[in-house]
Amino acid sequence: MMEQQHTTVTLEETAFQELAARHAGALLRPGDAGYEEARAVYNGMINKHPALIVRGKDVADVIAAVNFAREHELTLAIRGGGHNGPGLGTCDDGLVIDLTEMKGIRVDPVARTVRVEGGCTWGEVDHATHPFGLATPSGFISTTGVGGLTLGGGIGYLSRTLGLTIDNLLGVDMVLADGSFVIASAEEHADLFWAVRGGGGNFGVVTSFLFQLHPISTVYGGPMLWPIEQAADVLKFWRGFIMQAPEEINGWFAFITVPPAPPFPEQFHLQKMCAIVWCYSGSLEQANAMFQPIREAVPPAVDFAGPIPWPVLQSLFDALYPKGLQWYWKTDFFNDLSDKAIGLHLKYGAHLPTMHSTMHIYPINGAVHRPGTSDTAFSFRDANFAEVIVAVDPDPANNERMIEWARDYWMALHPYSAGGGYVNMMMDEGTDTVQAAYRDNYAKLAQIKATYDPGNLFHVNQNIKPGK
Numbered sequence: 358m359m360e361q362q363h364t365t366v367t368l369e370e371t372a373f374q375e376l377a378a379r380h381a382g383a384l385l386r387p388g389d390a391g392y393e394e395a396r397a398v399y400n401g402m403i404n405k406h407p408a409l410i411v412r413g414k415d416v417a418d419v420i421a422a423v424n425f426a427r428e429h430e431l432t433l434a435i436r437g438g439g440h441n442g443p444g445l446g447t448c449d450d451g452l453v454i455d456l457t458e459m460k461g462i463r464v465d466p467v468a469r470t471v472r473v474e475g476g477c478t479w480g481e482v483d484h485a486t487h488p489f490g491l492a493t494p495s496g497f498i499s500t501t502g503v504g505g506l507t508l509g510g511g512i513g514y515l516s517r518t519l520g521l522t523i524d525n526l527l528g529v530d531m532v533l534a535d536g537s538f539v540i541a542s543a544e545e546h547a548d549l550f551w552a553v554r555g556g557g558g559n560f561g562v563v564t565s566f567l568f569q570l571h572p573i574s575t576v577y578g579g580p581m582l583w584p585i586e587q588a589a590d591v592l593k594f595w596r597g598f599i600m601q602a603p604e605e606i607n608g609w610f611a612f613i614t615v616p617p618a619p620p621f622p623e624q625f626h627l628q629k630m631c632a633i634v635w636c637y638s639g640s641l642e643q644a645n646a647m648f649q650p651i652r653e654a655v656p657p658a659v660d661f662a663g664p665i666p667w668p669v670l671q672s673l674f675d676a677l678y679p680k681g682l683q684w685y686w687k688t689d690f691f692n693d694l695s696d697k698a699i700g701l702h703l704k705y706g707a708h709l710p711t712m713h714s715t716m717h718i719y720p721i722n723g724a725v726h727r728p729g730t731s732d733t734a735f736s737f738r739d740a741n742f743a744e745v746i747v748a749v750d751p752d753p754a755n756n757e758r759m760i761e762w763a764r765d766y767w768m769a770l771h772p773y774s775a776g777g778g779y780v781n782m783m784m785d786e787g788t789d790t791v792q793a794a795y796r797d798n799y800a801k802l803a804q805i806k807a808t809y810d811p812g813n814l815f816h817v818n819q820n821i822k823p824g825k
């Protein structure tokens with residue numbers, strides 16, 4: 358990370374010592390060994406200098422840190438996996454509660470549930486549940502944090518089949534702004550449980566999550582690739598197919614630049630192509646028959662789809678997107694993909710500005726539509742597609758160019774959108790964008806925020822302002 362001039366705020370020594378005496382986990386201040394590494398988040402564009410990073414080991418540590426931040430009027434950020442695009446897991450000059458040492462995971466194979474502490478990544482959850490032949494819906498990359506992904510909704514390989522991650526959330530343990538501890542579920546603090554299913558980190562620190570597990574072990578999936586010239590045919594086929602496909606099939610569309618490495622055939626290295634990344638979680642015996650019409654409709658140039666253990670599919674792209682790359686993205690939900698919108702996708706998708714840049718469209722029909730638009734804080738249950746335009750590169754010198762591409766692409770498609778985007782895939786874009794993401798649910802979220810965090814202690818997030 359580039360070091361730049363930064364005037365760090367110094368905490369009063371006696372106050373710091375008081376916290377240290379009550380805290381089991383490490384406390385890191387600027388200059389301490391490990392501070393530089395600890396302040397770095399996934400997005401290399403983010404370069405923040407917290408006054409104090411608190412590595413909580415348990416709920417008691419989190420309570421102490423929340424009380425400390427409130428009493429000393431410090432900006433407070435909560436860090437789960439640190440993957441947030443705009444870096445909302447950290448802050449300048451304030452206190453970061455870093456949950457990355459809270460890694461406890463307990464599988465109950467009989468009840469088919471898993472209790473996951475707030476600092477886990479999805480790869481760690483998959484590691485723990487896979488030996489039982491069980492999994493819960495998450496995302497598409499295993500290094501992402503359970504915390505942020507879940508609290509924003511959670512769109513992934515199993516969305517059409519089993520719903521969003523929040524649709525499989527049974528309850529949370531939380532530390533609130535006043536330092537109190539609560540359990541929120543359908544039975545207890547139901548208003549809070551409604552709010553954390555999509556409302557992000559606005560309501561408190563989730564110290565652990567309880568998820569429903571499902572018998573998911575080896576699925577049939579992986580990418581199929583086509584030449585960019587066939588993108589219109591592929592998109593039109595996929596649009597029709599995915600709207601009526603059995604819920605066990607998930608496949609998201611992407612524009613990509615083929616990485617210059619195995620297992621991609623050499624003749625395609627660095628070529629711009631389009632792809633669909635599949636995940637079929639129905640019977641493996643029926644998988645080939647299920648995929649035959651797909652393979653016949655527009656025969657792929659490269660076909661990696663086949664039986665694959667769930668954790669392998671989940672981590673397929675981890676190596677391509679390591680921590681520290683420059684990262685900027687924009688998002689919108691769509692009810693449909695009109696021919697006009699497809700034309701615009703072809704225009705911008707064919708000009709990915711860097712090798713890592715990409716555009717994905719995730720299907721969110723099927724099981725995602727089962728809850729209504731106001732049943733959880735996540736509002737866009739009636740949309741069919743989530744678009745994310747992703748500008749990524751190792752070199753900051755390319756930032757201006759790739760950000761311009763992402764913005765232009767998004768602006769061109771936005772008029773065809775459902776009017777709002779996914780909170781987990783936006784930058785720090787202000788209140789209007791947050792309101793658009795929640796639509797009619799925003800007013801209720803603001804009310805619940807006023808009940809549980811009237812002083813907006815938890816504001817380093819896609820912020821919901823406390824209602825009057």
Ligand SMILES: Cc1cc2nc3c(=O)[nH]c(=O)nc-3n(C[C@H](O)[C@H](O)[C@H](O)COP(=O)(O)OP(=O)(O)OC[C@H]3O[C@@H](n4cnc5c(N)ncnc54)[C@H](O)[C@@H]3O)c2cc1C
Pocket residue numbers: 399434435436437438439440441442444445446447456475476495496497498501502503504505506507508509510511512513557558559561562563564678781782817818819
């Ligand atoms: C490479 C990559 C792949 C991704 N893939 C997907 C995907 O497939 N599907 C998807 O839905 N999203 C995906 N995302 C988006 C992801 O959901 C968001 O970036 C999310 O914010 C990351 O959560 P985190 O815990 O890793 O991040 P952090 O930066 O640690 O936290 C993000 C936000 O959540 C809050 N937060 C985190 N944990 C807690 C907690 N325990 N209690 C209270 N607040 C908390 C933080 O305060 C912050 O506001 C991806 C992101 C990246 C970078």
